Amino acid sequence: MYKKTSRFLAVAATSLALSIGAAHAQTPPKGGSGGPGGWHGHMMKEMQQLHAKLNLNADQEKQWQAALTTMKQNREAARANHKQMKEQFDSLKNQPILDLNALHAAHQRVEQQDAQLREQTSSAWLAFYNGLNDQQKTTVSNALKARFAKMEQRREKMREHWQQHRGAASAPAAQQ
Numbered sequence: 001m002y003k004k005t006s007r008f009l010a011v012a013a014t015s016l017a018l019s020i021g022a023a024h025a026q027t028p029p030k031g032g033s034g035g036p037g038g039w040h041g042h043m044m045k046e047m048q049q050l051h052a053k054l055n056l057n058a059d060q061e062k063q064w065q066a067a068l069t070t071m072k073q074n075r076e077a078a079r080a081n082h083k084q085m086k087e088q089f090d091s092l093k094n095q096p097i098l099d100l101n102a103l104h105a106a107h108q109r110v111e112q113q114d115a116q117l118r119e120q121t122s123s124a125w126l127a128f129y130n131g132l133n134d135q136q137k138t139t140v141s142n143a144l145k146a147r148f149a150k151m152e153q154r155r156e157k158m159r160e161h162w163q164q165h166r167g168a169a170s171a172p173a174a175q176q
Contacts, residue, residue, distance in 0.1 A: 066124060
């Protein structure tokens with residue numbers, strides 16, 4: 001029983017550390033994603049292209065700017081949350097005995113805050129979208145459908161890559 005309990009605790013600690021690390025990894029270092037080659041820079045370029053196609057009236061432009069500002073502010077707030085969580089993790093991991101309760105609480109707090117930020121951003125963009133006419137909504141829908149298709153192509157390429165990788169890794173084992 002002792003072995004099962006300690007194995008469970010080791011797995012739980014590792015899972016928690018990995019989830020915190022993964023959350024931190026999703027928040028790129030300053031200047032890492034905002035540059036012309038980063039995903040955020042690419043997304044902003046696509047948004048600017050969409051903005052130009054929409055021919056917004058003054059009220060719609062205000063809603064666009066409000067949604068864009070909300071998105072940018074919430075992105076920065078999420079990055080600050082993750083930075084704070086990483087700093088707390090760094091200080092806690094140097095203790096002789098990890099405080100898994102504190103790590104979990106910090107992770108949960110950041111998850112809740114990030115969920116609120118995502119919801120605020122979604123609400124701002126939905127308010128903008130709901131103010132569009134049918135032609136503008138069609139333009140947005142077509143842009144989103146094209147984006148979804150690109151994402152699915154990337155996922156399919158990754159599936160193929162991993163299947164090839166797994167196949168190559170298991171081939172030498174099968175030959176032994």
